Amino acid sequence: MIEKTPSSKRPIWTGRLTIGLVNLPLKLFPMIHNKAISFRFLHKIDGHPLKYQKVCTKDDKVVPWDEVAKGYEVSKNMYVMLEPKELEAIKPESNKKIRIAKFVDYLSVDPIYYNKSYILMPDNSKEAYSLLLTSLQKKGKAAVGKITLRTKEYPVLVHAYKGALVLTTIRYSYDVANPQEFKELKTLEKPEKTQLEIANKIIQDLSDEFEINEFEDQYKKKAEQLIQQKLKGQTIKVEEPQKEEAKELMVALRETLKQLQNK
Numbered sequence: 001m002i003e004k005t006p007s008s009k010r011p012i013w014t015g016r017l018t019i020g021l022v023n024l025p026l027k028l029f030p031m032i033h034n035k036a037i038s039f040r041f042l043h044k045i046d047g048h049p050l051k052y053q054k055v056c057t058k059d060d061k062v063v064p065w066d067e068v069a070k071g072y073e074v075s076k077n078m079y080v081m082l083e084p085k086e087l088e089a090i091k092p093e094s095n096k097k098i099r100i101a102k103f104v105d106y107l108s109v110d111p112i113y114y115n116k117s118y119i120l121m122p123d124n125s126k127e128a129y130s131l132l133l134t135s136l137q138k139k140g141k142a143a144v145g146k147i148t149l150r151t152k153e154y155p156v157l158v159h160a161y162k163g164a165l166v167l168t169t170i171r172y173s174y175d176v177a178n179p180q181e182f183k184e185l186k187t188l189e190k191p192e193k194t195q196l197e198i199a200n201k202i203i204q205d206l207s208d209e210f211e212i213n214e215f216e217d218q219y220k221k222k223a224e225q226l227i228q229q230k231l232k233g234q235t236i237k238v239e240e241p242q243k244e245e246a247k248e249l250m251v252a253l254r255e256t257l258k259q260l261q262n263k
Helices: 084-089 126-139 193-206 218-231 249-261
Strands: 013-019 022-030 070-075 078-082 097-099 102-105 114-122 141-149 152-161 164-170
Touching (some): 013 141, 022 126, 078 084, 114 126, 126 141, 126 164, 141 164, 193 249
Parallel strands (some): 013 097
Antiparallel strands (some): 013 022, 022 114, 070 078, 097 141, 102 141, 114 164, 141 152, 152 164
């Protein structure tokens, strides 16, 4: 019912990757597509879509787009207004150039810092592109640099993936919360020996290779089925999900292990 999102044909960034005196012109294309089902807000009375408007908080009037500006709140109800040309002027070198600072083992970067990945394509630079791709593949390395996308500069990894150079933006250390800041984690009790033995056995029995193609968005699938039923005028019967019985931990562990052994 819902078509797959096609790969974008228009780059979202063009510039150069530099390693010393080597310049590699590149184009950046989206790689990650959100295939989630999307809903719109409708007027319940007549079924027409609702739209958002920019309304001034002073006079409660709708403001046209040519009168909209960007600003930063420095204190409550106090703003500094910024012009587009001023914001453009402060963009760093990484707005048009990815300067490689060093190379690291690709697997040495904690995945918690991965943000979003993009496909890098050669821009009349196939020879240099192929050389860098092959070198990174052979060494298992990733190039570290920075890029500015829209209004934020990101650290990046440039690495090989399925015969292409891929750029993955990285979160800053201060963007990732330290779990040990939660006091609940500092007071965890050690599990009992028997509990740990059963838990280890369950993990062992359920261990397998990770296959991403095993997963499918069931909510999206059921929502599409629901939409088709509504289009056909079918009566929808809503069933309340059954409540699961909460079991004591040891009982739940033993029953889970028994189920796995009986498969």
